[in-house]
Amino acid sequence: MTRLNLKVNGKSHSVTADPQSMLLYVLRNDLALRGPRFGCGLGQCGACTVLIDGAQARSCVVPVSSAVGRSIVTLEGLGTLDHPHPLQKAFIQEQAAQCGYCMNGMIMTAAALLKRSPNPSDERIKQALASNLCGCGTHLRIVRAIKRAAREIA
């Protein structure tokens, strides 16, 4: 166990953890965050996605030691109920959820996409989310929500 300093959603946190343990566990269990979700622990589904220095990362396969000193943003850091990020607003407006369990991964991956490509086509969105899984079949609404958010940001 080691003391580590993490910068999450603009705040610095000191945690005691096995440096080899994965970032997702620290975010969820030590920092009590609910945005990043456990889906597979294998880097296959995207449910655990966060932004690390602005780029999307699957926190279930990122050892916490490698996140030290970098800026980590989770779904909570993107926006709040009172001040939602345009993507969060768009997912609500498009009702882009059934169980909603995949939503964190979809929004965080889309946030990284919109930074690279502010006005993506449907095809581009689908490619960007190609390895984000949704078991409920909410895909069409998710694509619509991302397009709506892109329009709003533009």
Added chain:
Amino acid sequence: MNACPQSLSFSRRRFLKGTGVLVVGFSLAPLTAEMLHAAAPPVDLGMATTGNLDAWLAITRDNTATVYSGKVELGTGVKTALSQIVAEELGLPLAGVEIIQGDTERTPNQGYTAGSKTIQFGGVQLRKAAATAHQALLELAAKHFSVPSSQLVSESGVIRVKDDSSRQMTFGELIGGRRFSRTVDAHAPLKNPDDYQVVGKPLPRVDIPEIAVGKFMYVQDFRVPGMLHGRVVRPPNTGAVEINATLESIDDSAARDIAGFVQVVRKGNFVGVVAQTEWAANEAAQKLVVKWNSKPGLPDQSKLYDVLANAPADEKVLTNQGDFEAAFTRAAKSLTAEYRWPFQTHTSVGPSCAVADVRNGRATVWTASQGVYQLQGALAELLGLEPDHVHVVFVEGSGCYGHNGADDVAGDAALLSQAVGKPVRVQWTRADEHGWNPKGPAMMMRLKGGLDEKGQVAAWEYLVWTPTHVTRPGAIGQAHNLLAGQLVNRITPKGPMLGGDRNATTPYRFPNQRCVTYWIHTDNSILRPSALRGLGSFANVFANESFVDELAAAAGQDAVQFRLAHLADPRGVAVINAAAKQAGWERRARSAPKLTADGVYAGRGISYLRYENLNTYVAAIAEVVVEPKTGAVRVTRVVVAHDCGLVINPDGLRNQIEGAVIQGISRTLKEELTFNNTGITSLDWATYPIITFPEIPEVEIVLLDHPHEPALGAGEPTIAAVAAALGNAVFDATGARVRTGPLTSQRVKGVLTANAGAMSKSG
């Protein structure tokens, strides 16, 4: 640590002791036709509520209504829809209605949230309860104002005397500090659907904003103070219906070195490890060296369907009309075919999770179970406690498409907690969920059909081999149907023979038809079987509607026309016509496959069903392209026409239909569990792939609303239509009839090659 949310610490007793409330209790028994018609005498107003009603709707002084519902949210917007029903009947704003979900101490036993019946059954009960409450409020107002209730108008939670705005009171004011209780009155006047203002509107779901900002609590987020973390280490016979293994030894020396290690727990073949953190529990489980004496008991996967056909089974004749044998012998043209559907699993993106606190002879368990009461009984037996001492609380989980691991993980957590005397959380791994949750069973269907001279179906036979699709806790055998119970007691799952014959009988008017189910004994079902979305209807409609298509092609007729010619039910005819119109279906007999300008085959296919032959009507039309070199199928467009009677929330309904189409495509084109002689080998998303964004087609939905018809379930029916629509479209495009699911490129290519071989031989 996150504290318990307020609603979970809210005690029933405290609620009942509170002042100023009107409570309507309603029946716990599943709603029957008799109950709908029988008069339930209203309890005298003013009579104190006793604790024996465990089902209710409460209206309090603050003008809000709270429903204590045994139903649970399963990612289908049910909570919003149930709120809409209550708000409508009482004339309250939606925000004034709260739903408290499945909790064995606070909510009614409304059976499982399954078979997409939440609106159909639970909804009817709630509607009656709300109408009863409204009636009681009108009576209070009539007394207060000394006018007949016909002189009263009720609007937005206020009751006033007609033409006298000075005399009005809110619901809350009418109740005041008094307490009233009633039981549900089957004759309480219901609002006329023509006047609906809330039901039938596409209201946004109440839970989505919190999900979008990471505030929503799934069961995976649920924590209690002092909680430890557990993992279960199971034998190698992953997913087998009979776990043929004996524990030989456990070496925990390496696991003990993990910081935070607490204890290894052993009970029969159940082995688990408890640690202070989730990460340590993971590590310790991996470091535990467990030796099993296990026997491979599964057949070769390549022999799956032979094994099913020869398994011990009970024959049950479902339909026998006219004289099939005679008509088949006389037929001008006859066809036979065998259809097959593989084992499939739940694609819940979040693996199951539960927290249990078992101490001093009492247990509290938080999980996303579909039936908290049934689980209560199973856990009581597993733990050796009185059912009354087991409290099960539903907390929402990841999407659940039937009987996934939600009950099992509760059993795991409960056993571990009982052993260590502290609350324990168990988060299943991806491999636990893919490997050990109950599976949608493999099925085999054999069909025969005969056409008369006019190309009408004169003879039809349908034989299906299936195990039960229901081995839920509470079905039979309690702890038999918890994985932990199977391991502790070395027992196998049990269930009544249910679900495998869903939609086995054809909806068409074929004069001579026979339909027989061969119920494979549960112990011979290879993998542990239970409910997956649609149950047997998925494979049965695939077989039925594909074979109808085969007969239409053999008769040289258009597939839509052929179906309409054999269908009497006007609502069935209406959905087929609506789908055909929306899709721009051109009536024609199937023509020889031609490559399009893009060098692919293109085709369209239709499928029709009435769910369970007595509920929702669905017609689906799919358009596909098939890559000739690889056999890869791409779905480009799906049109669904849907009639589920009264529509409560059209946007919620569309959302569910879209989901069913997409999940249906995933199951039809991609999903198949693999296993070797010991157990399941597809234990992650790489070996059990599901549909991805680039594979998603356009989906168009036509809702046929019937406000005066009862609301029917809508969570499942559409998925049953998908496989046949796709298979028929592949056939239309290529001439290849693929009768074994899933329709992978390899299988389609195989049939294409075989057809080409047959053509060149005969040509």
